[in-house]
Amino acid sequence: MTENIKELDKQYIAHAYARFPVQIVSGKGARAYDENGKEYIDMTSGIAVNSFGYADDEWKDAVMAQLGKVQHTSNVFYTEPCVQLAKALCERTGMKKAFFGNSGAEANECAIKVTRKYASEKKGADCYKIITINNGFHGRTITTLAATGQEHYHELYQPLTPGFLYCDANDIDQMNKLVSENKVAGIMLECIQGEGGVNVLDKQFVKAVERICKEKDILLIIDEVQTGNGRTGKLYSYMNYDVEPDIVTTAKGLGGGLPIGACLIGDKAENVLSFGDHGSTFGGNPVVCAGALNILERMTDQFMQEISEKGRFIIDSFKDAPGVETVSGMGLMVGIKPVKPAKDVVVKCIDEGVLCLTAKDRVRLLPPLNIPMADLEKAVQIIKRVIAE
Ligand SMILES: *Cc1c(COP(=O)(O)O)cnc(C)c1O
Numbered sequence: 213m214t215e216n217i218k219e220l221d222k223q224y225i226a227h228a229y230a231r232f233p234v235q236i237v238s239g240k241g242a243r244a245y246d247e248n249g250k251e252y253i254d255m256t257s258g259i260a261v262n263s264f265g266y267a268d269d270e271w272k273d274a275v276m277a278q279l280g281k282v283q284h285t286s287n288v289f290y291t292e293p294c295v296q297l298a299k300a301l302c303e304r305t306g307m308k309k310a311f312f313g314n315s316g317a318e319a320n321e322c323a324i325k326v327t328r329k330y331a332s333e334k335k336g337a338d339c340y341k342i343i344t345i346n347n348g349f350h351g352r353t354i355t356t357l358a359a360t361g362q363e364h365y366h367e368l369y370q371p372l373t374p375g376f377l378y379c380d381a382n383d384i385d386q387m388n389k390l391v392s393e394n395k396v397a398g399i400m401l402e403c404i405q406g407e408g409g410v411n412v413l414d415k416q417f418v419k420a421v422e423r424i425c426k427e428k429d430i431l432l433i434i435d436e437v438q439t440g441n442g443r444t445g446k447l448y449s450y451m452n453y454d455v456e457p458d459i460v461t462t463a464k465g466l467g468g469g470l471p472i473g474a475c476l477i478g479d480k481a482e483n484v485l486s487f488g489d490h491g492s493t494f495g496g497n498p499v500v501c502a503g504a505l506n507i508l509e510r511m512t513d514q515f516m517q518e519i520s521e522k523g524r525f526i527i528d529s530f531k532d533a534p535g536v537e538t539v540s541g542m543g544l545m546v547g548i549k550p551v552k553p554a555k556d557v558v559v560k561c562i563d564e565g566v567l568c569l570t571a572k573d574r575v576r577l578l579p580p581l582n583i584p585m586a587d588l589e590k591a592v593q594i595i596k597r598v599i600a601e
Contacts, residue, residue, distance in 0.1 A: 232562055239266025242583040244567060253591040255568040255579045260406070260438050260545070263465040263507050265580035271468045271506050278502035285498070287491065293501035297474075300508050304447055307460060307476035311485065312496035316437035316463035317351025319473035323400065323459045324355060325490055327431045328375075330481045331397030334429065339395040342433075343377045343387070349407035350400065350435055359400060362408075381405070382417040391424055398431040398459075399424070403449040406438035409572035410540050410547025415453055422455040431458040431481060437473075438545070441465035442511045442581050445520030445543035452542065465581075468507040470500040519543045519581055522588055526577060529592045534600040540574075544581055547574035550599045560598045566591045575599070 217235055235247045242265045244252045257263065264271055278293060285291055298310035311322050324342060331339040344350065346361040357365050358372035366372055377394060379387045390396070399421055405411040425432040432455070439449035440462035446452050448460060458480050463473040473495075477484070523543040530539045530548050537549040550557050554570040561568050561575075568591075569576040575595065579588065 232559070234562060234567075241265035241268070242580045242587045250565065252562070252565050252567045253579075253583075253587050253594075255566055255577045255591050255595075257465070257578050257580050258469065259569065260443055260464045260578045261467070262469045262580055263441060264468060264510070264582050266469075268468065268582075270510070271503050274506035275470070275499055275503040278499045281498075283497075283499055284494070286493065287496060291496070291498040291501075293498045293505060294496035297496075297501040297505050297508070300505060301474060301476055304508070305460060305476055306456070307478050308482035309477045309485075311475045311477070311490065312501070313473040313475070313492045314471045314494050314497075315351070315473045316435075316461065317353045317356045317473070318492065318495075319437065319461035319463050319475045320350045320356045320359065320400070320433075320435060321353060322473075322475035322490060323433045323435075323461050324359065324398075326459060326475070326477060326481050326484050327398035327433060329489070330431060330484045333484070335395070335397070339397050340375050341377055341394045341396045342375060342398040342400055343379055343390055343394075343396060344399075345381050345401045345405070345413075346378050347381060347408040347411065348400075348402055348405050348435070350437075381411060382414045384417055384420045387417075387421060387424065391428060391430070396428070396430050398433050400433040400435060402435045402437075402439060403453055404439050404444065404542055404545060406545065406576075407571055409549075409574045410545060410576055412540055412542060418450075418453045418455055422457075425458070433457065433459040433461065436460055436462040437464050438578075439542075441507065442516055442519055443543055443545050443578070445516050445523060447511055447516065449542065466504050466507065467500050468503050470503050472497075472500045472504055515581070516543075522579075522583070522585070525585075525588065526592060529596065530599075533596050536599055541577075544577070544579055544583075546577040547571055548577070548595075548599070549574050552599070557595070557598055560601075561595055564594050564598060566594045568595065 238245045244254045350356045350359040355373040358376045361378040434450045434457040436448045458478045460476040526546045535551045540547045554575045
């Protein structure tokens with residue numbers, strides 16, 4: 213890597229990230245190239261963001277066409293891509309309204325605001341508690357950190373936004389207890405905890421949560437920031453669980469590489485937000501939305517079936533493989549717990565030309581959704597070898 217970049221980064225970038233010593237200078241599809249021309253197979257998609265890999269032509273054409281027309285107005289005017297994207301998202305999920313922001317955290321902030329306002333109007337101002345799941349992840353703002361059920365993220369930033377309660381994953385009794393002992397406005401969860409280590413929640417648990425929400429008029433918020441937009445082999449991961457959320461939040465892969473967050477609101481709360489209640493300067497940006505529309509249009513049933521098949525290939529490849537303790541995941545979101553430290557595996561894989569991620573004690577794989585089978589096979593072979601060594 214050019215020493216200069218490393219030095220400048222150290223001097224001028226806030227030290228919030230521990231980077232791997234690789235500078236990505238270009239890419240195409242599932243292949244990335246560093247400054248020395250070394251090629252990598254990308255099993256990260258920039259953390260589930262580049263849905264069709266690097267510099268995808270169709271997506272780029274959609275983005276560039278809009279860029280040449282209007283790059284931004286503000287939300288006091290109409291633009292077509294934003295409205296068309298909202299329509300496509302609502303039609304494909306059954307949700308009624310979309311609010312656009314620029315990130316996952318903002319999508320969740322919107323969901324939390326809608327939930328609090330809904331409960332306050334229907335059940336009174338003292339009903340504001342939101343239950344989330346331990347080991348989940350919902351963002352880095354002060355409120356979404358509070359929603360994140362991981363103590364170690366909370367320590368440095370007290371006091372966080374009050375009003376959050378935490379339940380262990382798959383513990384229905386604990387959930388029932390929390391709901392009966394508190395005034396609860398919403399329950400928020402990821403069907404598959406991404407940052408938490410690719411933990412797939414039990415269907416029984418998620419169904420039970422849905423039932424509790426329906427009975428008590430509690431809003432069910434599903435955080436699809438990482439799991440959404442085809443990643444698990446369905447458009448949204450909750451579609452694997454046969455549940456109907458009241459609010460769906462998404463971000464990461466929706467933009468195909470440009471920043472967007474969306475809070476989709478179902479019929480219960482569709483009219484909760486009124487003029488002036490919420491806003492975002494960049495939210496619904498026409499360039500980003502034009503790209504997202506292209507991403508969404510390409511999420512056909514056939515394409516998502518291929519995602520499921522590729523996911524099964526990965527899981528089957530690592531199940532019972534030497535040096536592997538457990539494998540979890542769904543579609544192209546897979547976590548592998550190696551016997552040796554996950555970080556060591558990732559460092560060695562990068563050395564061997566495969567980019568991958570960690571999540572807690574797991575190696576996390578999030579390849580582009582259109583990764584060619586040959587690249588996937590090659591990457592899996594290398595990761596397997598590194599884990600077995
Ligand atoms: C990444 C992530 C977020 C936060 O998204 P940002 O765009 O980084 O704000 C929230 N929830 C989940 C499940 C995520 O994976």
